[in-house]
Amino acid sequence: MRYRKLDKWDAPETSVNLLFFAQLLDELFFDFSLDTYKPSAMNSSLLCEEALEVIEEIEKGNIKRPNLQHVLDELCENLERDPVTKELLSINLKQINSVLKNPKEADTEKKIIVELILRQIYLKKYKKKNEELLTQVINSDKTDFRSIRTLTRSYATTLVNLGYSFEYISEVTQKFFHYDKNRIAGNAAVEDFLNIFSGKPHEFTIIFKFSDTVKHYKKSFDSFKIELLDDLNGIKANLSKHNFNKSSGQTFACLKEIKARDVVSAKNKAEELLEILSTIFSLFHHKEQINWLSDCLIINHTDNSVERSRNKTNAMHKCEDQKLIRASKNANDFLSEFGLEPNSFNVFTRSAELHSLALNSDSKENQMLNLWIALESIIPASNDDKTSNIEHIINSVTPFLNLMYYQRLVSRFTSDLYNWNKKETRNILKGISGENSSIKVAKLLALKSYEPQRKVLIAAFKDFHLLSDRFNYLCYVYSSPKNMLDGLTSHKLRVGWQIRRIYRARNLIVHSGNTPSYTEMLIENIHDYLDAVMNRIIQLGSKTGKIISIEQAFKYTTIMNSMLIQTLSVKGATFEGESIDKLFGEI
Known part of the structure; x- marks a missing residue:
């Protein structure tokens, strides 16, 4: 979550609904937002x-x-x-x-x-009504963040599944609300923004550079309407602004009639076709596959504009990551202290190898399949013949995800606070006990004695409405164990649905050859689930030394999750400083 300046907003104080909408969209399409804050795969x-x-x-x-x-x-x-x-x-x-x-x-x-x-x-009709409701609620005299959030999330999911890329939506959002020359006069500007996504798909031509060896496959390329060119003189577009020259030993490949919503989606479609051809060619020549440079020219025939390609963030890289120094320290600690018995260590390293294969692949299908196998292979076998395999996977993974779910949200919120205003955050947390800032923030959210500090912080948020809304939500969750229990129950249900969806997508890829449009979102989800399991095993098997086998790691985590649910289920229970410390302790 990032606060952006409002230099182009004429009256942000009377455009609260639109500003919240803009801040929410910015976070939804930020590559490294938590899965919880990204668009849902489905509406x-x-x-x-x-x-x-x-x-x-x-x-x-x-x-x-x-x-x-x-x-x-x-x-x-x-x-x-x-x-x-x-x-x-x-x-x-x-x-x-x-x-x-x-x-x-x-x-x-x-x-x-x-x-x-x-x-x-149906999706286009849904989109139109979604836009109407968004326009109504944003132009309303009342402030209704809950309705705006619900409608914005469903709209984000709709745009992605209509073919708009994350990168394009993110860029359009930032330019329209913060960086382009247009002024934001008030809430009514939402209509101008929504109109950006009202057009039909464009027709594109994509030009890549290949090794000359690709000319051996000219007949195959011709059948897919891919033209191999020695020069670009015949291209009807102004390419003068782009120094797109090939070296000796290279040739141009021109892919025409690519229908897409934006330039990033157009390039993705073109490369998907090239990957299919490359895969087929590899059946006949194993030693060398056809390769192309990612750098390409993208011609939009709607307005005859020409753009140079931009790097797209691999779905496997859209996750939380450690800084190099901390990562190296943790790796050294892990390798020197990791105490799994040999068979479990072999299972763990095999899962890690599959994770690495997914990390190094650009293919969505390969990423999905390798991640699923990695997750499935690290889960101990079931002793219950009546439980299906997918049910066993869900039951095994959910405790890992539930156990630290709200602690993870608080940790990210703590980072957001420091990114927003480090000085103000330090002043607010001064005098609150805790081993780290996340624990202090959790106590600020939960304990009645810190009500004065909460009021000061809310006032300090000013026009950062998304951060204020997130603060209010976490205050609600941490106001009672019952609220947290209800949230975890809902989270468990959603995770189960999503794991089943990932499993179905995996089956479709394997058995039908179909790749769902929302596959990238599923890859981010399963990657997050696998990381949660593996990081937990590392934690239990190295620093704490509480387990020596993967079976013990799963059993221990299941027990600790059950204990957490039991603690939160106590009727009339409240959070105290000690219970917050325990909640964030080693569990």
């Missing part, structure tokens, strides 16, 4: 499409039937709390639930209901 419209795809794959035998009910349960919950679908649907939710939630109802009946729903909330 109600997309869940309908997913349900129909699952039914189709069940009929083909690629997915087992029990997987369907989890998708339908998630769909029903989304329909109940989605303000966009409430405006669009003419079918009563009770009638929908009576069919979709009934395990005895035939899949054919459920399919008909989902099809009826989708006809009323």
Whole structure:
């Protein structure tokens, strides 16, 4: 989360709703935001499409039937709390639930209901109503951050699944609200912003540089409408601003008629096609694959503009990372102190190797498959024959993710506070006991005795409405163990749904050859899950020395998570300084 100056805002004090919207979008599309604060993979419209795809794959035998009910349960919950679908649907939710939630109802009946729903909330229609509601709530005289947050998150998911790239949306957001020459006069500017995403896909031509050896495959390239050129004299576009020359031993490859929403998406589509060709060619020549330079020219035929390609952040790199000095220290400590018995160490290193393969690959499919195998291979085998494999994976992983979920959110919020105003943050935390700043912030959020400091901090946020909203949310969570327990229960359910979605995506890639449009988001999720498991095993097996096998690590974490839930479940319990210290201690 980053605060950006409001030099181009005429009246930010009367444009609170729009400013919150802008700050929220900026965080949603920041590469290194926590998964919790990024766009969801699905909204109600997309869940309908997913349900129909699952039914189709069940009929083909690629997915087992029990997987369907989890998708339908998630769909029903989304329909109940989605303000966009409430405006669009003419079918009563009770009638929908009576069919979709009934395990005895035939899949054919459920399919008909989902099809009826989708006809009323298909993605483009959903987008239009989403925009109408956003415009209404942002232009309202009332401040309703909750509604703006809900509508903005669903809109972000919609844009990504319509084909807009994260990079493009992020760039447009920052330019429109902070860096371009246009002025922001008031909340009504939201309409100008939304209009940016109202156009049809553009047609692009992408020009890459290849080694001359690619000319051996000219016939194959021609069949995919890829033209190999010795020079760019015949290209009908002004390339003079770009010094895009090839060296001897190189040739140009021109990919035409690429339909996409923006330049980044256009390049992604072009490279996906090239990767397919490269994979096929490798079947016939194993020793050398065709390669191309990432640097390319992108011609937009809508306005005849020409852009040089920009580097795209690999989905595997969109995660929290340690600074080099700290990373090297932790690696040294790990290798010198790690105490797993030989068999567990072999399992751990094999999972780490698969993680590394995903890290070094640019292919979404390879990343997804390697990460899934890495996660599945590190989980101990189940002793319960009645539990399905996917259910066992969910039950095994969830304790790792739940145990430190809110501590992780507080840790990120603490960093956001220091990035916003280091001096103010230090003054607020002065006098609050704790081994580190995160514990001090947690006590500030939770304990009644720090109410005066909370009021001072809220006043200091001024027009940083996103940080203020996040503070209020965490104050609510930490105001009672019951609130935290409710949050963890909801988090556990969402994680289960997402792991199942990752599993289905993996099956689609393997058995159907289809890669879902939201795969990059799933890669970020499973990468985060795998890192949480592996980091926990490292912590337990090195510094604390509490376990000597992976089986013990999973059992210990499950027990500690159960103890946390039991502690939070005590009726009438409150947070005290000691309980906060324990919550952030080694558990």
